[in-house]
Amino acid sequence: MTLIQIILLVVFLAGALSSVIRFKRGDIRPSELILWILFWLSAGAVVAWPDATFYFAKIFGIGRGADLIVYLALVLLFFLVFRLIISVEKQRREITILTRLMALKNVDDKKE
Amino acid sequence: MIVVVVPAYNEEKKIGRVVRGLFEHGYEKVVVVDDGSSDETGKLAAEAGALVVCHALNRGQGAALRTGNQFALRIGAEIIVHFDADGQFNPSDIAGAVRLMREKSLDAVLGSRFLDERSRIPWLKKYLILPFARIVNRLITGIWLTDAHNGFRVLSRAAAEKLVIHQDGMAHNSEIVSKIGKNKMKFQEIPVEVVYHEYGQGIRGGLKVLTDIFISKLFK
Numbered sequence: 073m074t075l076i077q078i079i080l081l082v083v084f085l086a087g088a089l090s091s092v093i094r095f096k097r098g099d100i101r102p103s104e105l106i107l108w109i110l111f112w113l114s115a116g117a118v119v120a121w122p123d124a125t126f127y128f129a130k131i132f133g134i135g136r137g138a139d140l141i142v143y144l145a146l147v148l149l150f151f152l153v154f155r156l157i158i159s160v161e162k163q164r165r166e167i168t169i170l171t172r173l174m175a176l177k178n179v180d181d182k183k184e
Numbered sequence: 185m186i187v188v189v190v191p192a193y194n195e196e197k198k199i200g201r202v203v204r205g206l207f208e209h210g211y212e213k214v215v216v217v218d219d220g221s222s223d224e225t226g227k228l229a230a231e232a233g234a235l236v237v238c239h240a241l242n243r244g245q246g247a248a249l250r251t252g253n254q255f256a257l258r259i260g261a262e263i264i265v266h267f268d269a270d271g272q273f274n275p276s277d278i279a280g281a282v283r284l285m286r287e288k289s290l291d292a293v294l295g296s297r298f299l300d301e302r303s304r305i306p307w308l309k310k311y312l313i314l315p316f317a318r319i320v321n322r323l324i325t326g327i328w329l330t331d332a333h334n335g336f337r338v339l340s341r342a343a344a345e346k347l348v349i350h351q352d353g354m355a356h357n358s359e360i361v362s363k364i365g366k367n368k369m370k371f372q373e374i375p376v377e378v379v380y381h382e383y384g385q386g387i388r389g390g391l392k393v394l395t396d397i398f399i400s401k402l403f404k
Contacts, residue, residue, distance in 0.1 A: 157399060161399050161400075164352065165350075165352070167241065167243070168243045168244075168247045168352050171220075171239045171240055171241050171243050171247070172239070172243075172247065172250065172251045172254070174240055175217075175237045175238055175239050175240070175251055176237065176251065176254065176255060176258075178237075178238065179235075179237055179255070
């Protein structure tokens with residue numbers, strides 16, 4: 073096993089532990105914990121047995137396993153950015169609603 | 185009752201004059217929405233006699249207009265006028281717009297800089313930016329207007345109740361025009377004078393409007 077593989081496996085293990093801690097704190101739901109654990113396990117498996125990705129790459133018609141990982145990572149990143157944009161926009165709208173409610177309530181309070 | 189809604193953000197230098205100008209023209213209900221200004225805008229507007237609604241945070245012109253509409257409807261507005269706080273508009277244009285609305289039973293009257301020669305529009309804006317913005321506006325809203333992004337508008341009570349603004353920023357303009365079209369409201373444009381103190385939104389502002397519209401589409 074190379075040094076980079078060991079470093080990455082330690083990082084992924086830390087990621088998995090952090091997911092469990094966040095679950096115990098109540099920050100994430102059980103379904104989210106399962107998703108994260110699956111993510112860290114598959115990332116660990118790819119690092120531990122890099123040749124295994126070649127098999128999946130062939131199924132998708134991609135030459136190298138490493139390319140498949142990059143493509144999947146890109147798709148995942150796009151998806152996460154999309155979700156992030158939606159969530160930020162939703163929060164902005166909620167802040168506006170709150171600001172408006174406060175502004176109108178202040179006017180009512182002054183009248184009384 | 186006519187209520188003039190003035191969204192204002194850091195306009196302490198001009199807000200007093202704008203509010204007094206509206207009173208001088210006989211408009212008794214002037215609502216200034218201070219959109220989280222860091223200067224004395226709200227205080228000076230109140231001193232000038234306006235009813236002031238203060239946003240604790242700056243949320244954008246669209247958000248301020250929605251707050252203003254809501255407040256105006258609450259105090260019994262029959263007609264709501266949207267009027268900029270930077271002194272660009274001429275209060276004497278309101279009377280004609282209101283008259284037109286009443287005579288023709290319109291739902292909305294929209295101001296246009298291009299229907300007479302009073303506005304001295306910067307060259308680049310007149311011949312390049314605004315014509316392009318008109319085309320984009322047509323694609324977004326489905327309505328051809330002689331002007332794009334003119335903040336002067338008059339709404340009937342029924343129209344203001346229907347036109348709920350979701351765009352917090354400057355894209356509210358396209359949103360309002362789009363909703364006028366979708367709700368099949370009766371509207372007409374009217375010439376208004378715009379005095380340029382600053383250049384206005386520019387290309388970057390236009391791009392921000394398009395981005396906001398795109399993001400809002402993702403919500404549907």
